[in-house]
Amino acid sequence: MATRIRPSSKRCAVIGGSGFLGRYLVEQLLDRGYSVSVFDIRQGYELPGVTFHLGDLCDKQALLAALQGVSLVFHCASPAPSCDDRALFHRVNVDGTRNVLQTCQEAGVQKVILTSSASVVYEGTDIKDGKEDLPYAKKPIDYYTETKIQQEKLVLEACDTQKGFLTVAIRPHGIFGPRDPQLVPILVDTAKRGKMKFIIGDGTNLVDFTFVENVAHGHILAAESLRPESPICGKAYHITNDEPVRFWDFMSQILVGLDYDPPKYRLPYRLVHVLAMLLWLLVLFLRPVLQLRPTFTPMRVALAGTHHYYSCTRAKEDLGYRPLVSLKDAITRTVNSYSHLRRVA
Numbered sequence: 001m002a003t004r005i006r007p008s009s010k011r012c013a014v015i016g017g018s019g020f021l022g023r024y025l026v027e028q029l030l031d032r033g034y035s036v037s038v039f040d041i042r043q044g045y046e047l048p049g050v051t052f053h054l055g056d057l058c059d060k061q062a063l064l065a066a067l068q069g070v071s072l073v074f075h076c077a078s079p080a081p082s083c084d085d086r087a088l089f090h091r092v093n094v095d096g097t098r099n100v101l102q103t104c105q106e107a108g109v110q111k112v113i114l115t116s117s118a119s120v121v122y123e124g125t126d127i128k129d130g131k132e133d134l135p136y137a138k139k140p141i142d143y144y145t146e147t148k149i150q151q152e153k154l155v156l157e158a159c160d161t162q163k164g165f166l167t168v169a170i171r172p173h174g175i176f177g178p179r180d181p182q183l184v185p186i187l188v189d190t191a192k193r194g195k196m197k198f199i200i201g202d203g204t205n206l207v208d209f210t211f212v213e214n215v216a217h218g219h220i221l222a223a224e225s226l227r228p229e230s231p232i233c234g235k236a237y238h239i240t241n242d243e244p245v246r247f248w249d250f251m252s253q254i255l256v257g258l259d260y261d262p263p264k265y266r267l268p269y270r271l272v273h274v275l276a277m278l279l280w281l282l283v284l285f286l287r288p289v290l291q292l293r294p295t296f297t298p299m300r301v302a303l304a305g306t307h308h309y310y311s312c313t314r315a316k317e318d319l320g321y322r323p324l325v326s327l328k329d330a331i332t333r334t335v336n337s338y339s340h341l342r343r344v345a
């Protein structure tokens with residue numbers, strides 16, 4: 001019979017710890033004196049004090065081995081939102097998360113912190129100062145969001161204070177910062193191809209973009225506040241920069257910071273959305289013979305042309321959360337870190 005190592009409160013595991021957010025989480029946890037195991041399908045970096053366990057989170061035996069002696073688990077693994085593979089999203093985000101929960105219980109883990117997403121309530125229409133009690137989206141904008149909803153429900157429903165198995169979900173929005181493989185690289189690539197000339201809509205829609213260090217900080221506060229008697233058990237928390245910004249101002253600041261021209265011509269939101277839908281139908285129709293990846297997907301157009309910002313009052317009150325880095329400083333640090341993507345004259 002296998003012996004179980006007794007969990008220690010300062011020993012934690014980060015599932016998805018090789019990724020963008022995961023690595024910041026690992027770095028902050030080390031700074032706070034935790035010993036950290038990373039479980040991921042790839043090893044993204046090397047860091048003294050971090051043990052890597054490579055495997056798929058759907059694989060129970062691989063995960064069980066990585067969770068020995070661990071009392072606290074952060075689950076921030078997911079296929080990339082842009083991958084558009086329904087079966088993969090379902091396998092990893094839904095079935096895989098069910099496996100994570102069962103394996104954590106078997107391994108004696110006491111706390112699970114899920115990285116969910118504020119998008120679980122977003123249906124492609126305006127959300128202004130959205131609170132956590134908004135209903136889940138009935139028509140999620142993509143497979144990614146559909147499975148993030150199911151994932152969050154599984155994790156929050158698994159919370160059982162009687163059994164000492166405690167869960168909480170963090171819902172960040174629009175994470176950005178140095179080393180992000182998504183937002184800035186996609187933006188710069190779009191600009192290089194001459195496609196960042198247009199503002200979709202009237203340019204006044206407000207959106208949350210959240211600096212990655214603030215998101216990691218929110219996760220750690222949640223982990224440290226999670227106790228059987230605490231009000232946070234089984235709840236979801238928005239973590240944002242608490243400074244909603246005009247979507248197109250944010251994009252322009254990044255572009256100008258990297259010496260690209262900001263978008264200046266306006267296009268009506270409805271028109272662009274309909275065109276993006278038609279293009280998407282064409283992509284689906286041609287998929288058996290041709291793999292096309294349009295830049296302006298209906299999902300991106302909706303995110304670029306509607307308000308979507310969220311209240312983080314609950315996190316402030318229950319977790320004592322305050323953003324560590326202001327939006328202004330976050331943008332400066334991000335732009336400076338992408339000097340390799342700067343426009344060459």
Ligand SMILES: NC(=O)C1=CN([C@@H]2O[C@H](COP(=O)(O)OP(=O)(O)OC[C@H]3O[C@@H](n4cnc5c(N)ncnc54)[C@H](OP(=O)(O)O)[C@@H]3O)[C@@H](O)[C@H]2O)C=CC1
Binds near residue numbers: 016040058115117174
């Ligand atoms: N980025 C954003 O703006 C937002 C992100 N989120 C959530 O934050 C979390 C982290 O996102 P982010 O850091 O941007 O994503 P990343 O893709 O950078 O990190 C996710 C990590 O998980 C790994 N992974 C994927 N599938 C598996 C699997 N089956 N088993 C083990 N590891 C796996 C990935 O490997 P590989 O790279 O090889 O796929 C990657 O290393 C996600 O849950 C995402 O849904 C929420 C709101 C906004």
Ligand SMILES: CC(C)CCC[C@@H](C)[C@H]1CC[C@H]2C3=C(CC[C@]12C)[C@@]1(C)CCC(=O)C[C@@H]1CC3
Binds near residue numbers: 175300
């Ligand atoms: C081509 C341009 C119109 C837009 C380029 C920037 C976009 C790549 C990003 C703007 C908002 C971002 C965002 C996400 C991914 C990157 C953007 C679409 C998420 C979908 C990532 C996963 C989430 O959970 C929600 C995010 C919302 C905002």
